[in-house]
Amino acid sequence: MTSIKFGIIGAGVLAPLHAKAIVSNPQAELVAISDIDEQKAAVLAEEFGVAKTFTNYHEMLQEQIDVVCLCVPSGMHAKFALACAAKGKHMLCEKPLDIKFEQMDQMIHACNQAGVKLGAVFQRRTLPHFIAAKDTKENGLLGNMMMIHAYLKYFRDDDYYASAGWRGKWELDGGGALMNQGVHGIDLLQWIGGEVESVFAYNDTLARKNIEVEDTAVAVVKFKHGGFGTIQGATSVFPEQQTSIEVNGDKGTVKVSDTTVDIWEFMNTDRELEEPQLPEDDHDGHSIIVGDMIEAILENREPMISGIEARKSVEIILAIYESARSGREVVLSDFHPFKT
Template sequence: MEKGKLKAAILGCGVISSAHYKAIKANSNKVELYAVCDIIEEKAIEAAQKYGAVKYYTDYKEMLKDENIDFVSICTPSGLHGEMAVECAKAGKHVLCEKPIDVTYEKLDMIVEAFENTNLKFGGVFQYRTYPGLLRAKRMLENGELGKVYIGDGYCKVYRSPEYYRSAGWRGTWKLDGGGCLMNQGIHTLDILCWLMGGAVSAQAKTFTLDREIEVEDTAFAILKFKNGGYGTFTGTTLAYPGIGVKVEIICEKGRIVFEGSNTYLYKVDDSGKEVKICLDTIETEDLNKMQNKEIENTANDPAALSSTGHTFLVSNLADAILENKETHVGLREARHAVDVILAIYESSKTAKEVFVKT
């Protein structure tokens, strides 16, 4: 590290890597892009030239030998995240990992073992957790401002064409995608639902492959029991044409919270008995105020239509965690919970039984 700036490497130069590059560039006061890596040399060279990286690699283990690198953004197919994160830990590198952090219990446990009880920082990319309205809603629920929490429902109803799945050999496979509409697309929304409800306890579910020619599910339905004593449902599909989007609704004793699109609202009855709708997306903290530009994120039809605002916050947060020895915004155990919930849903669908969530 030179002059207080952390040197970052991007591992995997696919679609999502651009969000990480933009986030690193937006934090140029404390982070700079040093290296990129992809097994396809042409993609690595192109990314290095486009993003201004000092070095490019085609072998990530060779890249990890470079002592100049402080942290690695892992942007590869999901089923590779675990082994790559473990190798980063062995090399003494901090990690910012795209969702899901991996797709099997074995790999999740490997990551936990590699990072816990070390000085290394691990951050999961769940950018919805950086949205000011959702952060405010989380505090309201934790503080009991809305009374008892009864029901938490959510859905992710998006469109992914047959061409989307054919665009990369790993898409729609159990080994590398880890699942379909839940593990790839729905995980962000499911994470917010579980986060607001204090975590999930168990799942009863059914998944289907109704139309796409893929190994994994394109449609799923789940009944969930939550740690706060509430119950709810989650629906996921990649067949909604045109794409509808995502939504989470929390029904409480004294009102309800609704997250839809990029905004969070509180619905309640005021002292006069009138129903009111309050937008919770006020910018409350200095860190969020510095980087929140409220880009509209709409990936219902196009997975590349992704705002980099959340990634910008998460890169900044990881840098601060490294420089100031603080916890990351989405730590390792938080980042794995949504995966554990999805794995419980898959098991429930196979066994037709209620399955308890591992974490």
């Protein structure tokens, strides 16, 4: 059996999810971990039985590694991705792809030129009830989609932002409630709803005055097919709520949250339509995405969430920020379209 060798750059809070997914896959081997904090790298390596650790990622990239998982702050993704591409390493990048158009596009072009795969982690796409919600739109059960809503309401206190120096800073976090937390739900919104034409938005920092970025945001979204959507994003509300997506069509409505199916109703259908399966307790989206990356390499195809696909949610978020700044509707095709 072919073994795909993995390395991890960044031993922070998300790295253990990647490590667990890698070591649980019989076709994968976790061979190295790099972090500027030697102790963090050592602790993670000990937990998952990894022999080699590095404080200099350039040294790690000299190793026989096929895939590098990028678990560094959002605004540093491109820096490490370009180095990995130059060494011929495939990459699995934590969300968001990066926080700036120029950096995302550099990543995508560098990987294309180097002939390496660039995949992204949006693990909610692997949840069976979110997949089922997308299917109801694709197979016509909802009829024509009228509206889609993303409810992305979380709570992050001052201790959260103080726990890492990059959190809440434009330079490395790239944004707040939308770019850091809400990006998962915005990915789902465009994945299910389709291509976004324009946005109009407001955002502000209403609760956490010690951060630079927004903690509260609302946006209206117009889709190319003619439907509309809304985004409600916050890290300022208590209690925190589950990520939730509601899709309204002229023949049905579905609403799904992280662990529940809240609405599943359709008009004039003779089919037996049971509510979709909820994820098992041991469902691990990172494991599915790691497994898909391995298959993408072996089959020489794109990963399930490619760099181009991961760019879309950040494009929407940056358009929202521009709309809130300018007080105007932002048309995405006139904003920063990707140039091949």
